[in-house]
Amino acid sequence: MAASKQWCKENGYTLSEQSFFDSGKSGFKGENLQAKGELKRFLSLVESGRILPGSVLLVENFDRISRLPPVQSIGLFLQIINAGVGVVFTLSYDKRIINTDLLNKDQFILQMVIAECIRAYSESNRKSVLIKASKQAKKQKMQAGEIVPHNNIPKYFTFTNGKYVHNANTEIVKELVKCILSGKSLYAMADSLNQRGVKTFRSGYQWSGNSIRQILRNRVLVGEYLGVKNYVLPIITVDAFNRVQNILNQNKFNRGKKGEISNIFRGICFCADPECGHTMSVAAQYKDYKTGEDYKTPYRYLRCSVLGKHSECKNRGTFRLDDLEQEFFVNFLFKNPTKLLNENDNKEMQELDKAITTAQARLNKINSEIQKIVSLLADVPLPELKTKLTALNKERDTLKTELDNLNSKKLNIQDSPHTVDHLKKLLGPGSNYKSKFKIGKDGIPLFERDELDTAIEAVIKSLKDEYVREGIRVMLPSLIGKITVDTVEGRFYVYNRMGKMIFKSFQYESKRNNSAKWDESLKRYTKRRLKSGRIITLKRKEYAGETVRD
Numbered sequence: 001m002a003a004s005k006q007w008c009k010e011n012g013y014t015l016s017e018q019s020f021f022d023s024g025k026s027g028f029k030g031e032n033l034q035a036k037g038e039l040k041r042f043l044s045l046v047e048s049g050r051i052l053p054g055s056v057l058l059v060e061n062f063d064r065i066s067r068l069p070p071v072q073s074i075g076l077f078l079q080i081i082n083a084g085v086g087v088v089f090t091l092s093y094d095k096r097i098i099n100t101d102l103l104n105k106d107q108f109i110l111q112m113v114i115a116e117c118i119r120a121y122s123e124s125n126r127k128s129v130l131i132k133a134s135k136q137a138k139k140q141k142m143q144a145g146e147i148v149p150h151n152n153i154p155k156y157f158t159f160t161n162g163k164y165v166h167n168a169n170t171e172i173v174k175e176l177v178k179c180i181l182s183g184k185s186l187y188a189m190a191d192s193l194n195q196r197g198v199k200t201f202r203s204g205y206q207w208s209g210n211s212i213r214q215i216l217r218n219r220v221l222v223g224e225y226l227g228v229k230n231y232v233l234p235i236i237t238v239d240a241f242n243r244v245q246n247i248l249n250q251n252k253f254n255r256g257k258k259g260e261i262s263n264i265f266r267g268i269c270f271c272a273d274p275e276c277g278h279t280m281s282v283a284a285q286y287k288d289y290k291t292g293e294d295y296k297t298p299y300r301y302l303r304c305s306v307l308g309k310h311s312e313c314k315n316r317g318t319f320r321l322d323d324l325e326q327e328f329f330v331n332f333l334f335k336n337p338t339k340l341l342n343e344n345d346n347k348e349m350q351e352l353d354k355a356i357t358t359a360q361a362r363l364n365k366i367n368s369e370i371q372k373i374v375s376l377l378a379d380v381p382l383p384e385l386k387t388k389l390t391a392l393n394k395e396r397d398t399l400k401t402e403l404d405n406l407n408s409k410k411l412n413i414q415d416s417p418h419t420v421d422h423l424k425k426l427l428g429p430g431s432n433y434k435s436k437f438k439i440g441k442d443g444i445p446l447f448e449r450d451e452l453d454t455a456i457e458a459v460i461k462s463l464k465d466e467y468v469r470e471g472i473r474v475m476l477p478s479l480i481g482k483i484t485v486d487t488v489e490g491r492f493y494v495y496n497r498m499g500k501m502i503f504k505s506f507q508y509e510s511k512r513n514n515s516a517k518w519d520e521s522l523k524r525y526t527k528r529r530l531k532s533g534r535i536i537t538l539k540r541k542e543y544a545g546e547t548v549r550d
């Protein structure tokens with residue numbers, strides 16, 4: 001800026017307020033010419049005529065404009081010149097205005113510009129090659145088992161005395177793992193950290209569910225970094241890491257806007273229309289439509305998520321969420337929990353174990369081949385070996401993803417109940433009541449009438465606890481396959497993980513149709529179909545004085 005002001009003062013020009021800074025953008029990669037690049041913005045202003053011909057662009061050196069390959073850089077420079085804008089290099093000896101007139105008179109200037117294009121590109125290309133070689137050498141050392149400092153190691157590790165050790169941030173990571181395993185949501189964890197003023201590992205104090213997910217997904221938690229096992233000291237066991245991944249994988253299908261009250265069935269509740277099958281979303285009504293007063297308990301109901309989007313779904317009604325919750329826990333889980341037991345678990349586990357063994361054997365073989373190639377590259381840096389190493393690394397990453405998915409499925413089965421004793425711990429939120437009933441010979445709880453009433457009261461009371469609801473929401477995907485809701489029949493159906501229907505609910509009548517609001521609407525309005533096929537809603541005669549609704 002100082003050089004620009006000085007040049008303008010010496011040459012009688014006025015310095016414009018328009019400045020173009022591409023901080024941190026690579027001219028070698030052409031980032032300054034991409035969507036948000038300042039050089040692109042400058043060229044657009046020139047093209048549109050907002051920067052007038054006769055203007056002068058002041059830059060230090062040519063490499064401030066571009067470090068692209070010479071042919072592209074020269075074309076870029078001539079594009080500016082041919083638009084009538086002169087260029088001055090403020091660090092050059094004579095600081096002349098380079099324009100079409102000067103280039104036509106003194107061809108040496110053009111040779112100088114071409115030389116600058118070549119220098120800028122060569123310099124950046126050399127740095128790029130050196131940086132890549134340095135990173136590759138460091139990676140080879142790491143793959144060979146050598147512990148070297150790396151800038152991208154998470155901030156919950158510290159390099160000291162030739163190795164990585166845990167630091168104060170590690171305790172926060174352990175807390176996150178403990179919370180996710182206990183059923184706490186990512187958003188609740190983020191809120192807790194933000195309220196306590198816990199600083200993030202990067203900058204600032206603002207945690208989010210996504211930042212916590214990234215931490216919990218990182219295999220560095222089990223000591224693995226850049227594909228190298230035991231590179232750092234593990235924070236948690238492999239089994240705990242796999243359980244965390246299982247929960248996060250389940251939550252991928254449970255995404256959606258979080259309401260004031262958690263939807264226990266989010267991600268596992270679907271439309272019963274076979275031609276639709278989309279998820280059921282929760283809607284809520286918080287105020288009385290007549291008085292405008294808040295309801296003590298919000299009226300919450302399920303509806304197909306694609307309604308209102310020009311969908312042809314036949315499941316166009318609603319289903320009270322409170323009815324679904326109460327019958328699911330009391331009439332299904334309490335009365336006949338053995339339906340959750342899957343007789344094919346053992347067979348499925350055997351097939352998964354076989355697949356895991358095969359994948360692990362292949363992974364071990366690839367790791368061995370990689371170590372051999374890394375050792376050879378230290379002595380003979382052949383391009384063929386580097387190509388082979390790249391291919392093996394890609395195959396290893398694919399196998400690791402496959403193993404993670406297989407282990408996730410295995411944990412999903414392991415976490416599911418297998419005996420009646422396991423089921424007694426999972427019979428819904430009536431935790432204070434669970435120990436009061438007895439299991440019959442067929443595995444079905446035995447209830448007296450008053451005991452069933454007590455169970456219902458316990459369920460209703462416990463479901464008001466948001467912490468309990470979050471725990472159930474995380475747990476349910478490992479217990480059942482899905483729930484389908486048919487708003488036409490007024491029923492819902494529960495399916496196990498193998499796709500078998502294990503429960504059909506009571507048939508509910510629409511409470512909307514029996515409400516005073518519905519009765520009033522039938523008195524006031526009627527529908528008519530026009531010849532065009534269009535349907536209009538009209539006021540009845542006794543309300544003719546009011547405005548007609550179309």
